[in-house]
Amino acid sequence: MFSSRMIEIQSQMSERAVELLNLPEDQSCFLLDVGCGSGLSGDYLSEEGHYWVGVDISTAMLNVALDRDVEGDLVLGDMGEGMPFRAGTFDGCISISALQWLCNADKKTHSPPKRLYTFFSTLYSSLARGARAVFQLYPENSEQLELITSQAMKAGFSGGMVVDYPNSTKAKKFFLCLFAGVSANLPKVRKAWSGYLRTDLANMKGKSAKKGKDWVLEKKERRRRQGREVRADTKYTARQRRPHF
Template identity: 85%
Template sequence: MLDVALDREVEGDLVLRDMGEGMPFRPGTFDGCISISALQWLCNADKKTHSPPKRLYTFFSTLYSSLSRGARAVFQLYPENSEQLELITSQAMRAGFSGGMVVDYPNSTKAKKFFLCLFAGFSGTLPKGLGSETVDRGVPNQVQFTGQRSRFKNMKGKSAKKGKDWILEKKERRRRQGREVRADTKYTARQRRPHF
């Protein structure tokens, strides 16, 4: 990316640096900060000397000092689990930031995006997440992490694939389409014992 920026002769200076070692800028240099899909990598320990809490705190504390008072910082990230999310937000608050997490489309599996919105030197109001209309109707504004995939959770009354009801519906649909379908018997969609 730096090579592309050099080829295009972009305005401003370019810096190549490990953000876990801190930001090399004078205090109050910037009015804001935006980061996309970079922050979660500080949670990985790539070397024996890397400590994710220390690297996160070093980054956030040096960023806090390089931002002017009243500045904002927004980080889009993809945390692996709730512990990682808690680690990131706690280190940001420990460094002096205020703010919190905003989740766009919290009930979606594909469109869900996490944004850490931070304020340097004052407390602001967090923006509303996109697609969070259900939050206003009493659904708690908590993002739940589970290691389990629930494929048929939101099918709204449809039967699960490969179940007896699903197979009978499929056969009936094919009959209406004029296709040739085997007759229903007592063996239709029966559960078979595993063969060893």
């Protein structure tokens, strides 16, 4: 059912998320996997010696996890309706490729801001004070990022966004790193050929989605190096156009 490439990518993203959790060394922790799906990310947690509970909205995916005989406990649930766990239960939380779905209104009764706040507030409660939650996600645009981070802040979290390989279209990965009950610096990140970006939640609100001239020139130069046809640079390159009324 799963290609070796898919399993490898899922394992790599899970490894990255756990690295950003900054868990105590040589110590088994009790972790929450939100949007656990078939349990591929849980497999990595088990390999690292951690105990885990996985939550997913899909009965079919959880049945696959059961068939695969994963070691974690599984819970059927909609993250937008909140996490049904006692306060302080978990030492940390990871989530791979799931959080962005809360930005969609799949039903008429769905309000993305309310569902995000319900999720983050109940997650905050279920984490031990000082614990971290790391979400790998695929945001569609900056508006989604602002929506997600604003609701996380409203629920009490601090933290920020770590972007690996920011200049690569295929390799770029977004990790939202949240701290429950404590203020802390963003986690150290793995060095990459294109570097990384770290943005505090408090500084994300109101950021423009528009790209600056340096970004446009860099992108054009990168395409030239790839042998692609690119328009020549002029004094009008990346200049903001006045709106027409």
